[in-house]
Amino acid sequence: MTVLDMAHTTLREVNTTLQHASKGHSNEAFTIVNPRGSHAMAVGLDGPITVTIKGSTGYYCAGMNKAATVHVEGSAGPGVAENMMSGEVIVEGNASQYAGATGHGGLLNIKGNASSRCGISMKGIDIVVHGNIGHMSAFMAQKGNLVVLGDAGDALGDSLYEARIFVRGTVKSLGADCIEKEMRPEHLALLADLLSRTGADARPEDFKRYGSARKLYNFNIDHAGEY
Amino acid sequence: MCGIVGLFLKKQELRPTLGDMLTDMLITMTDRGPDSAGIAIYGEDTGRTKITVQSDTPETDFAGLDTALADAIGAEVEIRPISTHAVLSLPVEKEAEAVAVLEARGLRIMSVGASMEIFKEVGLPEDVAARFRIREMGGSHGIGHTRMATESAVTTLGAHPFSTASDQCLVHNGSLSNHNAMRRKLARKGIVTKTENDTEVGAAYISSRIAEGASLGEALEGTLKDLDGFFTFVTGTRNGFGVVRDPIACKPAVMAETDDYVAFASEYRAFVNLPGIDTARVWEPEPATVYFWER
Incomplete structure (x- = not known):
């Protein structure tokens, strides 16, 4: 295991080292100490390496991740795992706004709370939040699953496409065109798998499913006020 | 984009180091606001x-x-x-x-x-802090700002914090869209602002509400109803400080609390040199929610 100390190593050197290793598909493990809330840490990783960050990170940690596992042992700033393609990002603390935004694939596991716009425009990523999520989460979410063990803020799933949302706690309000939907056996199975993969202590039966009413897909003059 | 930092000390022994801690926080926020910088520091009340x-x-x-x-x-x-x-x-x-x-x-x-003194100038936060020897200043609480100007010119008077009443100040990240209308409304009540700046209107609004009898909490609550635009506000008073974010909450904000202090910053990076930050409670203030700490 290689230790990169950001008290002595620049962000650019850290990212170059990680990106180089990830392209070699070396399955290497790295530990980053003294992250000091730096921005854009461990971004653009393109292979199955493991990165453990001992502390909190700034904006856009683990952005554009592909195949790598990035474990943040503190909290993450805005845009963690933005546009992730595959792999796994774990945040032990809280995540700031737009966690997992536009993610195409992979798993984002947030052990604390996520703030506003979690999973905005997600396109296939799975996001599991063990705490609560803020307002406007899953706005225009197209594909993938957002699982919330706690509560959701205002305007959940506004203008939603085909992403699925599962919430165990309360939902402050649903956004335009987002409705509660029936939980079928395949949803319970999907949820059971995500909960077990993220070490979540929750029963699939306790969740409610939300999805798109699909009324905004085609323009209808009667819905002009909803856009 | 702008940077905000704030520190409210609960532990008396930390007071001599207030300026030192705030300076580190302010300099870390340089890339959010390299135009100008300022600080409001609440020192000893000499009567x-x-x-x-x-x-x-x-x-x-x-x-x-x-x-x-x-x-x-x-x-x-x-x-x-x-x-x-x-x-x-x-x-x-x-x-x-x-x-x-x-x-x-x-x-x-x-x-x-x-108790409040405000020092602000055009220039990099590091240079502004050095020019006023902010590291040497002690006090009970303080608020700092690094500015990337949007709404008015880069001048000394356009820098934050803004003070529109005794011992009150405001720093702001964001931009207000109804500041001209509000400026006229305040002017009709006899409250005259000195600059074209939107934040000064926000400060004057809060001061006018407090002058009319509102508590700090009520005045901050009022910003959600009466001010339009993007804002993360941190306001200082003789006894403490308050925080409020607009309901959309695009502008970042993070807080940290230990037994010794409450700290505010636009980004977590600003906290990394604070004592005991690794075990502090760190959270984001909720949108449209008023927080304040007073002694």
Whole structure:
């Protein structure tokens, strides 16, 4: 295991080292100490390496991740795992706004709370939040699953496409065109798998499913006020 | 984009290090606001009024200012010049008279208060902090700002914090869209702002609400209803500070609390040198929710 100390190593050197290793598909493990809330840490990783960050990170940690596992042992700033393609990002603390935004694939596991716009425009990523999520989460979410063990803020799933949302706690309000939907056996199975993969202590039966009413897909003059 | 930092000390022994901690926080926020920087620091309450003034020609304007002011108001005046600013200390009952004299001499009033002093200038936060020797300042709480200007020119008076009442100040990240209408509304009540800046209107709004009898919490609550636009506000008073974010909450904000202090910043990076930050409670203030800490 290689230790990169950001008290002595620049962000650019850290990212170059990680990106180089990830392209070699070396399955290497790295530990980053003294992250000091730096921005854009461990971004653009393109292979199955493991990165453990001992502390909190700034904006856009683990952005554009592909195949790598990035474990943040503190909290993450805005845009963690933005546009992730595959792999796994774990945040032990809280995540700031737009966690997992536009993610195409992979798993984002947030052990604390996520703030506003979690999973905005997600396109296939799975996001599991063990705490609560803020307002406007899953706005225009197209594909993938957002699982919330706690509560959701205002305007959940506004203008939603085909992403699925599962919430165990309360939902402050649903956004335009987002409705509660029936939980079928395949949803319970999907949820059971995500909960077990993220070490979540929750029963699939306790969740409610939300999805798109699909009324905004085609323009209808009667819905002009909803856009 | 702008950067905000704030620190409210619960532990008496940390007071001498307030300026040092705030300076580190302020410099870390340089890339959010390299235009200008400022700080409001709440020091010892001496039972006298402190008026902080600014001049572009301090050598000439501050020479003999204390005796000239003392003669004009008929009371003892002490002066502490620091770079382009000077802090004048005088009896509380002479405050209005002294402000009029200082303004007539062409000096810019940065702040008035029993404990608050405001220092702000154009330039990199590191240079501004060094010029005013902020590291050496002690106090109970303080608020700082690094500015990337959007709504008005990069000038000393356009820098934050803004003070529109005794011991009150405001820093802001965002931009207000109804500040012109609100400026006119306040002017009709006789509250005149000094600049074209949107944040000064926010500060004047809060001060006017407090002057009308509202608590700090109620005044901050009022910003959610009466001010339109993007804002993360941190406001300082003699006893503490308050935080409020607009309902959309695009502008970042993070808070940290330990037994020793409550800290605010635009980004977590600003906290990394604070004592005990690794075990602090760190969270984001909720949108449209008022927080305040007072002693």
